Amino acid sequence: MPRMSIQRIASSSSLPSACRGGVVAIGNFDGVHRGHQTVLERALAEADRRGVPALVLTFEPHPRTVFQPDVPLFRITTAPVRARLLQALGFEAVVEQQFDRDFAGQSAEDFVRRVLVENLGISHVVTGFDFHFGKNRQGGPAYLMEAGERLGFGVTLVDAFRDEGAEIVSSSRIRRVLAGGEVAEAAGLLGYRFTVEAEIVHGKKLGRELGFPTANMKLPAAAALRHGIYAVRLRRGDGTLHDGVASFGRRPTVDDDGDPLLETFVFDFSEDLYGETCSVSFFGFLRGEEKFEGLDPLVAQMKRDEAESRAILAGAQPLSPLDARMTFDQA
Template identity: 70%
Template sequence: MTVFHRNEKKEPLPASLRGGVVAIGNFDGVHRGHQAVLSRALERAEALGVPALVLTFEPHPRTVFNPDKPVFRLTPPSLRARILEAMGFHSVIEYPFDREFSQRSAEDFVQSILGDWLGAKEVVTGFDFHFGKGREGGPAYLMQAGSRHGFGVSLVDAFRDEGAEVVSSSRIRGLIAEGNVSEAAGLLGYRYTVEAEIMKGQQLGRTLGFPTANMHLPPEATLKPGIYAVRFRRPDGSIRDGVASFGYRPTVTSNGDPWLETFVFDFSGDL
């Protein structure tokens, strides 16, 4: 799978990717609600015999409009791309999102991006998708635009859990902030996953016989401080069980940054 971070003004897409089925959305978390949209796109692409693509936006639009309150990303772009690849998509297009782009009209988005650039055969999105300046484009507009520009439109209803509540990224963020990672996993469809570089710590755990892998999470991460059962994936793909502590260490550091410290069971060596 290929990931493109570009727009229609930079360079064209490979001809082999034009004329595909395009799933549109931010897809932060790639949760069960997103998976309903994405699965529909994959089904339609297979039925039509065309590529399956995802059109998403980077950075997250909420971060552009509220830079002082960055969004807690459930899935950073690299992790989201790996999940989408595992689902079977041919390409992910991370369209650069900025204030200039947010001022483009809905018709410009349809004609310039979906039509001229992607040559979309069909577009699949959620029931609440809006686009264009002032969110002027909605589901009804997209259906009409598809008729004018010659592409099909498939809208997917809200996905609800067993309690009939809508599954959403904001709801999952709230559960993680409460430390309820088990319920969050039920809505995600997989265990909540974090990616971070291992940092060299002060090796205090090693002196006690419990060496840990120390990682900083993004400052906007809202995981509740506590102790968590984890599975640790090493760069070689091997997976180890462990236990992790997330929180602040005022007696050890003074910079106030939270750490995720993971002790990997039955392992000795470099992580």
Template identity: 70%
Template structure:
């Protein structure tokens, strides 16, 4: 790496030290194992050339611009995606604003304005199916020909398949998370699905029941099935705590409510209000239920706590990225 990691909004203000590098291009929602195959190849190319390694991604996701009527759940909002990219070893991520105006750029304009003038690329790494420019006119062959005439290199990485021979994709992972299957999703991500948010005040009912919770409001486009999960909460200082979390609308105590992630942190009595914390998901315990009164709810919560403790006692890291994410200090 060339220095401190940078997250840049827009490609027009790239520091001189980052120009001439290897740039991986893609949406990379989830930064899953298929994306990591592309990203690791970019890192290899950058090391071989002794130049900076960058990622060019697009915000918001292009699908939300072209089809705003169809919600697209996000696996990794931009801040989480940038963190994962940094933990992989990149020098910078450039978040190119994607709009209908930007989508009207021709393939040649994208190459000349963004890649050449703004980023000064020395080499580009993409997935095998990367298309760009107005009406997706720029295909892999177009990129290779354009690069040859402009003097930069191109590497295209084939699709990555899991151990069962299926291609790893963001859509597969979204489907798993929407069903609550965080275990299979982690196998495709290569790390535990993680959300990041500020701890906010709730109604403090859990405190009166002996189960005080750290509450988070997740983004509207968050993808996760309502239910109870075995989790680990990570503070910005790196402290890691096992816990059990409920994500949903609390049907036993509210007739209607906004979805809330409520994490009961084991063996912790401190104050987390106002802190930005992570919650990583290790296992789905059960779906959200409406109980016949608080006594029945409390009894189930005790059972959930013990089940989560047992599950978390046996977990092992999935990858080096999983380890880095688990022990990261952000303050």
């Protein structure tokens, strides 16, 4: 992974002068999936051709949570994970523009003039063919291209990306796949292994008593990943990688009423991780969550899960250069 961290900028008005005049990819990019990567790679290529910075303009929180606050949204990538992915692709900065009703209410012309021209000073913009912006989505591809001609910046529109089965790769499709626990299929659509990131918190320490101490993470409440057991790889804050097996769910054998928790048993590891922010990447779904008749059969199954996870991870190969940087390359 690149040694220099990507710049995360909270507003277009705070862009450092060294980043002005760049090529900007615009979108929500939830998942940074293979469809998004076609847009992002075009931006990187254009920035390289021009010899200018490569930037991403995205929005926080996700606009859907502003317009539909009562509808939970399963975000495939939180802002920190998305930034890591953009860094691994080669971007210098990501503008995580605060998105609220006021921002959404500005006209398409104001968005172009204030955000793109005045604040970012763009030389070129790359976005998806269906990108809309401004109050009531009044700005679209034709408007953006006309504004570029009028205000002096180039525009590249990228068509929807289709997978090997000729289906469009979209964030909503990936969310459905993850809700079914199909993390291997999700990886094929993402181009890398699905990854979550959170602080390691204290649990009830039952795993330690059973011989399987776990690193516990609370995922966002809207995380709709299927409850079950997964082969995973954990990355510590120092960049080191460790294989493991993880349970995501409510622990029906011992704690059926608890909040969903991701509990990772890290193989051949005895250090204290409490308080560290770590990431966990999912390589395979082993089985659904089960309720056992006592702790002995639970422990026996956990040993089988460990053996299966070790086998899956031992044979794993990078799906792409991005996957190699995210889940195979040590810092």
